[in-house]
Amino acid sequence: MSNSLLFSPFQIKSLSLKNRFVMAPMTRSQSPDGVPTADVASYYERRAAGEVGLILSEGTVIDRPAASNDKNIPRFHGEKSLAGWKKVIDAVHQSGGKMAPQIWHMGLMKPHQSGWLPEAPFEGPAEMSLTDIETTIEAYAQAALDAKTLGFDTVEVHGAHGYLVDQFFWEGMNKRTDIYGGKTISARNRFAVDVITAIRGKVGEDFPIIIRLSQWKQQQFEARIAPSPKEMEEWLLPLSEAGVDIFHCSQRRFWEPEFEGSDLNFAGWAKKITGKATITVGSIGLDGGDFIQSFKGEGAKAGPLDEIERRLHRGDFDLVAVGRALLSDPQWTKKIREERFGELKGFSKEHLAVLT
DSSP: TTTTTTGGEEEEEEEEEEESEOOOOOOOOOOOOOOOHHHHHHHHHHHHHTTTEEEEEEEEEETTTSSSSSSSBBSOSSSSHHHHHHHHHHHHHHHTTTTTEEEEEEOOOOTTTOOOSSSSOSSSSOOOHHHHHHHHHHHHHHHHHHHHTOOOOOOOOOOTTTTTTHHHTTTTTOOOOTTTTTSSSHHHHHHHHHHHHHHHHHSSSSSOOOEESSSBBBSSSTOOOSHHHHHHHHHHHHHHHHTTOOOEEEEESTSSSSSOOOOOOOOHHHHHHHHEEEEEHHHHHHHHTHHHHHHTTOOOOTOOHHHHHHHHHHHHEEEEEEOOOHEEEEEEEHHTTTGGGGGOOOOGGGGGSSEE
């Protein structure tokens, strides 16, 4: 495996990675009052020591009163929280890793099951004022600048899964009649384009910007922003022109084609349309919990590494994000490189409750 293209280096702007594996963002809710702890730093440091090429943090919220519905989701603002993230990135760097925070605003959400409410919760179909939007865009940009200042290697904007940025994309939620709404994705794109433009203005040209996108939503798995390649062009090209360097294309299953008539997945289409680097993700390393079959290619529907490798060689995408497998096993990447398949730990829902 050490000779696999998956373990070849990757460079984009100031970001230099030792391999193509990315730790996908996974919410942990283990930061009391929004402050990352020493346990959080150790959790990410273990993945860096386990040879993950790029770590993407759990979603970490920007400086807006209703950005989060969970008090234990980490913040990416405020002296205490930023000090906690400084310890995280220093620990990751000490173990040879690279990392980006995923900056996030949840948007319109149901209250958390704990009953906790943010300072200014969204209640009902609230519509942000233009002043709210302007302030929120600035909060994204400031979070990205803080990431660069703290020493993070890149930044990811969470624009997927039915959260705020995606709520602007999605006709199912965006019913605005002003400049941030409209019947086409070209019109509804404006908020995200303005966010990326503002971030680029803060961080400069050499600091890579990643955006995570999805067709599916937590609110509706069958939702689609772009039902056709033409509409995907209208969606992605303005984001690319605004300054996105890497498109992180979230699918529930990476091997599923995005459109009829081609086996390209979402990441493959994003790279074809924009020419920019892409990350693929979706059930990589999982086959009903049977990792060994998945990596030996014994009929694993969840996509053995030879299928990932085939698509990577074909140029469909540049990086491969792994979620639950890395959540359960910090040494997953290193074990794959050393072909220690028998030592891989299967994912269990119990792992969600602890920082393994």
